[in-house]
Ligand code: B12
């Protein structure tokens with residue numbers, strides 16, 4: 001059977017990496033014998049007519065979209081388009097947002113036939129089998145899940161769907177115990193080349209689960225309290241494959257890579273034993289790192305460890321059930337610095353109990369950490385469906401200002417406490433942002449004056465390349481203007497780029513020398529390619545690796 005999976009749009013400013021969960025779902029479907037394609041709206045522009053063409057050409061029987069809360073609107077819009085174009089296609093959604101708002105999703109959007117709740121690999125395969133066995137013929141005028149598939153769907157755990165008398169949920173499916181039995185994520189279906197061209201990192205996981213109970217977190221509820229580990233040898237096999245793809249770095253996306261020292265050390269040792277050279281990052285908690293683990297991580301190629309610190313207020317730290325102390329934070333930072341790792345700290349503004357005083361404490365604590373060598377970021381609390389902070393927001397004294405899911409991007413305040421209004425928190429975020437903007441501005445001046453070394457200039461140079469490459473991708477400049485006749489074969493890559501520059505001049509608004517630099521870098525890194533044959537150029541992105 002043919003199945004189309006969709007990664008919905010979200011902005012480049014959020015530093016997207018290739019869709020990991022979706023490739024696991026795709027991998028499971030392929031292993032079950034289905035033909036799967038992924039439409040990735042993060043790196044391809046979307047339009048109704050392109051969906052019409054795709055559905056006409058591929059003819060999938062199931063179309064599924066993943067989403068987090070901030071991408072839900074984009075995901076559901078595509079599903080609505082699919083139903084309008086092809087009413088007999090079975091439409092499904094999955095991912096952390098709909099898992100905890102399946103009721104709201106299915107009630108509000110009749111176009112969504114079913115929601116896969118939680119881990120999706122087994123459920124989606126059973127769903128596909130059910131659709132395959134029960135699907136109506138092409139002459140059926142209009143698809144009706146309740147009538148045609150209701151009975152088959154009722155026996156699939158982890159599913160919610162449109163029933164005859166409203167939404168039906170079959171209840172949560174047990175979490176997978178043996179992660180090593182999962183088929184490989186189908187990364188070959190993801191346009192990895194575009195992410196690499198944009199300078200993004202690539203994610204993989206070595207475990208699933210987190211034993212902690214932070215009240216703002218959905219992750220733990222998605223993956224369960226008991227951490228399930230993959231075999232370190234298999235983990236490093238995958239890392240070895242990812243290293244061969246030449247991404248800037250790999251993100252170990254486990255909820256908590258450092259949850260278990262033994263596992264963590266086993267992965268590091270295996271990386272070192274194979275002499276694998278790659279840069280990676282991971283998430284950690286300050287109370288789960290030790291000097292030994294951090295040193296081994298560094299030796300194995302880890303460059304950056306991200307800690308959720310959340311607040312500088314000891315009181316709020318208790319309320320959110322984070323289970324760490326500010327002293328532990330300071331100690332963990334010292335350990336990272338000693339080990340030669342860059343620590344990153346993320347803070348959330350607008351947590352229960354936030355007051356002007358606690359905001360000051362948080363900012364002061366972030367400054368203290370900065371002085372110790374920590375990079376930090378501020379986010380605004382987004383009370384996602386499935387979190388305790390959302391379920392009990394009134395008890396926590398929180399006022400939720402927006403129920404528009406598109407606002408749940410955590411960059412702007414959408415909750416207030418009794419004494420802290422949204423603009424107070426937005427001000428902190430924008431001040432923090434302006435420090436970063438100033439840094440880039442000053443770096444730009446230094447580069448223009450010829451005073452920056454290549455290494456110093458790199459962050460800005462690569463940011464500019466990312467922006468230009470992204471604009472070229474989303475405007476389809478290469479696709480629309482990259483095929484043209486030219487009587488003179490290019491002497492070298494630079495000459496070829498210059499010919500392309502002439503053809504695309506005026507179609508993208510960036511300084512020509514920066515466009516040229518970007519195109520050359522893309523070509524050198526094998527993210528862009530051209531063919532010159534029979535006096536004709538054909539340029540193309542290297543989409544698949
Ligand atoms: C790693 C990670 C990231 C990475 C990249 C992930 C990637 N490339 O895919 C980065 C750092 C880029 C990132 C960014 C963001 N993240 Co994040 N992230 C995670 C984390 C820690 C692990 C995700 C993961 O890879 N899990 C492993 C895979 C296998 O699981 P999965 O993605 O859930 O997929 C399974 C199911 O959901 C389901 N499924 C998924 N898609 C589909 C599609 C269909 C059709 C079906 C049927 C099933 C299905 O099947 C999959 C296989 O079991 C989770 C925490 C968690 N455990 O969920 C947070 C989490 C998903 N992130 C979260 C958030 C908020 C974000 C950001 C919005 C943050 C921001 N403001 O920028 C962005 C949005 C990115 C996006 N569009 O997905 C929230 C989402 C909550 C919510 N309701 O929105 C989570 C849950 C953490 C939290 N705060 O609680 N994230």
Ligand code: SF4
Pocket residue numbers: 210211212213214217218219220255256285308
């Ligand atoms: S925030 Fe981190 S430590 Fe807390 S429950 Fe979520 S994954 Fe676990």
